[in-house]
Amino acid sequence: MRKKGKYSRSGLASIVTTAMMLTTIAIMGSGVVVWGKSNFSANEMVVASSTTTSVNRINENLAIEKIWFGINPQKFVNITMTNNGNIGLNVTQIQFSTSTTSNQFQFSNQAILPKKTGSIQIPYSYSDNIPINILITTSRGSILTTQASP
Template sequence: MLVAAVGIMGSGLVAWSNSSFSIAQQKIANSTDSKINMIRENFVLEDVWFYSQGPTDYANVTIRNTGNVAIKISHIYVNNTQVWNTGQMINATEAETIRATFNWEPNNLQSIWVKTTRDSQVKQIWKS
């Protein structure tokens, strides 16, 4: 009787622990992968070109993915104001140009802040 009870309880406890460990393991794996990918993300603002077409002011923000994983640009802020959030995939070692629309004045310093979906960030000052 006691043996049976121990067997039942032990089996249950082992099953619960395995399940619990598995869930934790999955969470840790996801978290680790996310952190690793974030660490492996690397990009630079290759160029920012300010120009106007008609009455509208633009900036071509060229971002080069210098890491070895693909990145997805999620947001671009200029002077802490979001000017673009469409999302743009950039493969490893490649560069993409994103056109952002915002008003700028010549010879002013503009703070360009670029974020990825993994929350990697680059913030640089460019002169318009």
């Protein structure tokens, strides 16, 4: 016979408490799994993008074919470049520097297709017989350096 009285339902409270704790643990565990998966997906995209950029930078192969200096109608420098790589590239900046000055020229649309040649003419007041260091930067961050004298 069951005991009736003050303590007859004490077993029910422990069952309800255990069920509430298990439910809470299941909800928190699910939250951690979802958060971890979304965090992993975000990091995976960052790594994939970084890897693609690095591989593309390695595949860039820009060669300077000819640098010549002109004076008509004003002094200028013409740089002819060949893209020997298998991906297209964009020249975004060319910097001329001497022992006393440094000039940067920004470009927004100087694309050179794979296995093609491109030429850029830049107005620049150079001095005769003073060597100029030339730095060419691509949109992926590759830098090509050379030196020329007028």
